[in-house]
Amino acid sequence: MTSGTEQADLSRFDSAPELALTWHRAGIGAVLATVVETWGSAPRRTGAQLVVGGDGRMEGSVSGGCVEGAVILEAQDTLESGLHKVLEFGVSDEDAFAVGLACGGTIRVLLEPVGKTLDEEVLEALVLARAERRALAYEVNLGSGKGHLVNPASYPDRMKMDRSGVEEDGETFVAVHNPLLRLILVGAVHIAQALVPMARLAGYDPVLIDPRAAFGSAARFPGETILQDWPDEAIERLGLDRRTALVLLTHDPKLDDPALLAGLGGGCFYIGALGSRRTHAQRCQRMIAAGFNQDDLARIHGPVGLDIGAASPAEIAVSILAEMTAVLRGRAGGGTE
Known part of the structure; x- marks a missing residue:
């Protein structure tokens, strides 16, 4: 860590x-x-x-x-x-x-x-x-x-x-x-490198979770909090509340799913997951198999981010932060491919 x-x-x-x-x-x-x-x-x-x-x-x-x-x-x-x-x-x-x-x-x-x-x-x-x-x-x-x-x-x-x-x-x-807004990011990928500083400027306290040392390194995220633990274990330590946003960026069910299970069982105000609509449909099927219902699945914003035609990692980060803001302030969000 x-x-x-x-x-x-x-x-x-x-x-x-x-x-x-x-x-x-x-x-x-x-x-x-x-x-x-x-x-x-x-x-x-x-x-x-x-x-x-x-x-x-x-x-x-x-x-x-x-x-x-x-x-x-x-x-x-x-x-x-x-x-x-x-x-x-x-x-x-x-x-x-x-x-x-x-x-x-x-x-x-x-x-x-x-x-x-x-x-x-x-x-x-x-x-x-x-x-x-x-x-x-x-x-x-x-x-x-x-x-x-x-x-x-x-x-x-x-x-x-x-x-x-x-x-x-x-x-x-x-x-x-109220407690400071907090962003828990699972996956220290290139999108996270853009999203972390943007979120900090918007008033969030970001925490990165990635057990892969090559991704979650201080060299890639200088000065940031990085937990090199399995996502469900890290989230259990951090805790989830109504001032927390959870964003999943790995594309890997082995990492995203444990975090998603913890998120759906917690009280965070926003859950977003990167991936195509097909990927999201498969993700939802796994959550149903785990015992969650359609109301639970409706909490997941997937594909993550507002549909602004984002292409680059920085643009995707903008779309994610915009959707988080919309949900926080009671506005409707929308998905991106």
Whole structure:
């Protein structure tokens, strides 16, 4: 087994809490900036985060790049004052496109200096929960700046929809922290070499499974997590949940089928399998023989990926990631040959 470095893990777009804690503990200072409300065509959804260091460094985003400069300056002020701040940015239709908030979009951004209004112990508990793939909600009063972690059962609809936002009282902001999206790839093939970096950019934490050492090597996938175990054993160790996508790429039933059996018995939101329609029909027959029914088979996206006419490994990777996104967001997918 080889594993990615801590730096690789921290480079994900959705790692603002982890970076904020790391920078704070390193003595740099950190402010967590969170989009708490949007109106119109705001470029980032509610809950999007940016972390600002005391030395001016930044990771993440709260807009299309048009307000980050102002957020950084305001964040420096909160580090000095130790007080939280809520910023509002909006533009008119006339100058919307000039600054990036199209169609008169407006956003409100909460600034929380770590170790001051945002308690270090609260942030540490959040980071630990994220590492352990435990869902949590963070509730903060926008007036007082006081925040704490709450049981996700307190906000079942928000957790299910993965939707942060301000409650009806206009003062309570709830940040949803579901487990990070995870992509389990069986088969460290050429398509995987394109799909892994794309998936990471889209916010997934990819894990490769391939018992064939020549395929699943650090040289072919530098810095990535590679499990050189039999697929069913590796999947049993990893576990499957509703934030996990499982993609099978080997074309070899000896490797794909054990993973597929585990996937159909688990709770992952997406299962995709590479192969022609004929190959998929044969795969389904084997699953029926194993005791699964038509409803189970309907969970398998095969041939994998949206039908965009993909030909090259990179294009196939795009089609797979697009279909994963469609299923995650409740849209219909479609197969490719």
